Amino acid sequence: MTLTFFGHSAFMLNHSDVSVLVDPFISDNPLAQGVVTEGELNPDFILLTHAHGDHWGDTVSIAARSGAQVVSNFEIATYLTEKHGYENVLGMNTGGSASFEWGRITVTDARHSSSFPDGTYGGNPVGFIIEIGGKTVYAMGDTCPFPEMAWYAEDFDIDVALMPIGDCFTMGPESSIRAANMTKAGIFIPIHHSTFPPIQVDMPAWEKLMMRAGHATSVLAPGGSIEF
Numbered sequence: 001m002t003l004t005f006f007g008h009s010a011f012m013l014n015h016s017d018v019s020v021l022v023d024p025f026i027s028d029n030p031l032a033q034g035v036v037t038e039g040e041l042n043p044d045f046i047l048l049t050h051a052h053g054d055h056w057g058d059t060v061s062i063a064a065r066s067g068a069q070v071v072s073n074f075e076i077a078t079y080l081t082e083k084h085g086y087e088n089v090l091g092m093n094t095g096g097s098a099s100f101e102w103g104r105i106t107v108t109d110a111r112h113s114s115s116f117p118d119g120t121y122g123g124n125p126v127g128f129i130i131e132i133g134g135k136t137v138y139a140m141g142d143t144c145p146f147p148e149m150a151w152y153a154e155d156f157d158i159d160v161a162l163m164p165i166g167d168c169f170t171m172g173p174e175s176s177i178r179a180a181n182m183t184k185a186g187i188f189i190p191i192h193h194s195t196f197p198p199i200q201v202d203m204p205a206w207e208k209l210m211m212r213a214g215h216a217t218s219v220l221a222p223g224g225s226i227e228f
């Protein structure tokens with residue numbers, strides 16, 4: 001299993017012959033420049049946590065070229081079909097699960113907001129618990145900590161959690177410790193940080209906080225990968 005980070009909240013999971021792309025903010029992502037272009041990405045699945053432009057990103061162009069199935073909340077799936085004529089979508093909602101030949105996706109809560117760049121309502125923001133290749137990855141999406149995160153640790157043995165830590169729009173470094181304590185992942189990868197001035201993070205300081213709390217971290221530079 002390989003996880004590749006493209007900066008901000010965009011990342012790709014590759015296992016065997018299956019690739020899952022999450023929140024493909026590429027073309028306008030300053031951290032992705034010189035790392036990857038949207039034209040290089042040909043996923044089998046695209047998962048969208050919510051409709052904000054820094055997550056919706058290049059969904060339309062990547063989906064149209066690759067034919068990927070787009071999985072998101074009902075409103076985003078409907079928007080993609082009605083606004084852009086793209087039919088290969090799966091609309092889900094919080095708490096639901098869907099099984100595939102390669103594994104399963106469970107939709108989690110995320111405490112945030114969601115609207116498209118044109119102002120259209122984007123439904124409730126979500127996270128995803130992705131079971132693939134015998135591993136479990138929790139993509140938290142844009143969120144603060146919330147008590148139900150502890151239930152996910154009861155129901156899933158989470159190997160890797162992608163956790164937003166940039167503050168301002170999501171949890172910050174200090175409050176991320178609470179989320180880590182509840183979810184108990186084997187490794188925490190920070191996302192949604194340092195892309196723009198309001199979400200700059202002192203990464204060594206965050207790593208020290210996590211280490212003191214007993215949590216393992218892997219800080220990936222844009223283009224960086226981890227195998228697990």
